[in-house]
Amino acid sequence: MPLQRVLIANRGEIALRIVRACRDEGIASVAVHSDADARAPFVRAADLAVRIGPAAPAESYLRIETLIEAAHASGADAVHPGYGFLAERAAFARAVEEAGLVWIGPPSSAIEAMGDKTSARRLMAAAGVPIVPGAVAAMTDPEEARAMAEQLGYPVLVKAAAGGGGKGMRVVHAPGDLAEALRAAAREAQKAFGDDAVYLEKFIEAPRHVEIQILADARRTVHLGERECSIQRRHQKLVEEAPSIAVDAALRERMGAAAVAAAAAVGYRGAGTCEFLLAADGAFYFLEMNTRIQVEHPVTELVHGVDLVREQLRIAGGETMQVPDGVRHPNGWAIECRITSEDPANGLLPSTGTITWMSVPSGPHVRWDAGIEVGSEVTLHYDSMLAKLIVSGETRTAAIEAMRRALDELVIVGVATNLPFHRALMRDPDFIRGEIDIQFLERRPDLLEAATDEDSLLRLAVTAALLEDERRGSRRISSLPGQAAASVSRWREVARTDGHR
C-alpha cells in the first residue's frame, strides 16, 4: 500500500532531502528534532514536527523508543532513517516493523547480515563476491591478532566490525603499533556504534574507492553504476563523482553484477551501496555494503536521471521502481563536494558558530543540498557536514569547470569551512587528470592547508586597511560604486562625537 505519512528519523540535509521526496510523492512528512534543531530548516519544511529530546544524539536521535512513540503520536505509517544515527541498526528496523510501521530500507535481516562486517565477509565470499584477504572473525586476543597480521603481511587495517565512516579504523605499518591500534579502534567503535568488536584485513595500497548503487524491489535487483569516492581524509569522503574515470562499461558490468549478487545474497530491498576497493591492476574487492541511502547519492541521480529517495518511498510502499530494464549507461558527469565546518587554518578541526550570511551558488548544472541557512548554529553535537554542493556536466572536465564556478559563488560567513580545500582541489592538475586513489590526500596535505600567496596577502592587507580607515570615519563608505553614502558617514560622525563625550 502506498505510504501516507513518513516519519524522518534524522536531521540536517538528509532530513530535508527526504521531506522534498515525500512532497514530490504526495506523502506527508514528520520531522523529529532535538532542542538544538527546533528551528532547523528541515523541521520547518516538514508537514509535522515532534520534539524528541535534548541536543545530545544519545538522548534524542538515537532513542528508538522515543522515535516509535513519535511515529505513533504523529500518525505516521512509515519511518525513513536517512543515513548515520540509527540507519544501519537492525534493532531499530525491527522495532519499527514490530510497531506495525513500514521501515523504509532493507529487511532487518539484511541490515544484520551486512552490519556485522565479519559475517558479511563470510557471506560475500560464499556468494562469489571478491573480498580483501583478512580475518573473518572479530579479534579480541592481541596475540591472535598479531599472528594474523604476520600472516597477512604489514601493513594491515584494523576495522570496527559494526563500523562505517572511518570511525574505529586504523592502518598499522609495524607490529609494535598493533596493540595500541586495536585498543584505540575498539574504543572508538564502542563510542560510535556501541560495539567494540574489531577485525583485521590486508591493507591494499593506493586503491580507488569505487562503489555500486543498488536498487531492489519485490521483482528485481538492478545496479545504477558506480561512484568514485577516492578523495578521502582519515577515511571520511570529501569529494565523490559519478561515473569513475577508472571504470569502463565492461568493468562497470562486472562490478555491478558482483554488487547485485551481494544484495541478492542477503535478500536486499530498497536502495543500498556496495563499496569496493579498485586496485591499480583492475582487481576489485568488496569492502562493505551500506544498507541505507548514502550521502553521495545525488551524483548517481544526476547521471542516471533517477530519484533514489523517491524510489525508496515507492519500493517501501509496495510499488515497482521506475528504473527501466536493460543496461544503463551514465549520462554525463557529476561531482559532489562535501562542505564541512572543518577549519583549514586550525588543522581541519571542527569550527563552531552561527551562520550570519550565505551566498548559495545557482545557475546551470548546480544542485545545493544543505542542512543550514542564515541563522543556523553550528555546534559540536552533530556531524561537521553542513551541505553538499553537486554539479553536473557533459564531461568530467565540464563538471570540474562548473564546480569551480559554483565554489566561487559560494560564501559562508560565521563558521570556517573546508571551502579552500575544494577550490584548490578543483584546480589541481592530478585531480583534473583523474590520477587519484584513497591515499591521494595523504600525499597532498598541502591541499588541506590554509595557503597564503602574495596576491591574497595584498588583497587582505588593503581590504583591512580600508575597513579600518572607514571605521575610524576618516573616509566615507560608499555602498554603491560611484555613489557616496553621505548619510552613513553623517551618522558615524554623530556616533563618534557621542563616543568622545
Place this chain on the structure above:
Amino acid sequence: MKYFVTVAGREVEVIVDGDQVTVDGRQVAAHLVHFPGTPLVQLSLEGRRYPLAVAGRDDDGWRLVDHGAVREVNAVDERTRHIRSLVGQVSGVAGGGVVKAPMPGMVVKLLVEVGQRVAAGDGLLLLEAMKMENELKAPGDGVVESISTTVGQAVEKGEVLVRLAALPSD
C-alpha cells in the same frame, strides 16, 4: 592615515589617504564597495575586482572571508603598534611551550605524564570532538611540566591543557 597590517605573520604598511592607497611604498588603485544588508564587500585593486566578506571584528582585528578562507587580519596605526611593541609578548622558551585546546571537546586519554620527555610531534593527549579522536601533539622537544586536565573533562577552546618546559641542557 598609515596602518600596519598583519596577515599570516607578515606585516604590510598601508597608507590610506582618501582614494590614494600606498602599499609598502607602492601606490595602488584600490577601492572598497559595500553591499547593504550583506557582509559582502568588493575590493577593486589595480583594475581587478575581488569578492570578500567581513565576518567580524574584535581586538585581534578583522575577520575576512577571502576565496572561501576565514582570515584574521590585524590593522593598527603607528601609535597602537608602538604601544604593542612596548608591551610585547615574550615568546616561549625555545623547546618549551603551552598546548591549548584548539576546539571545545572532551579529553579521552592522556598519553604523557608530568616529567616525561617528549619530542616535537609526539602525542600528548586525545581530545574527542564530533565523535572523532584528535591527537594533540607536542609543538617542540621538551619536558612535560604540568598537565591541567584529566580524562573525561570537557574543555573549552583555548584552555591550557599541557605545559612543556625546555629540555634541560646537558
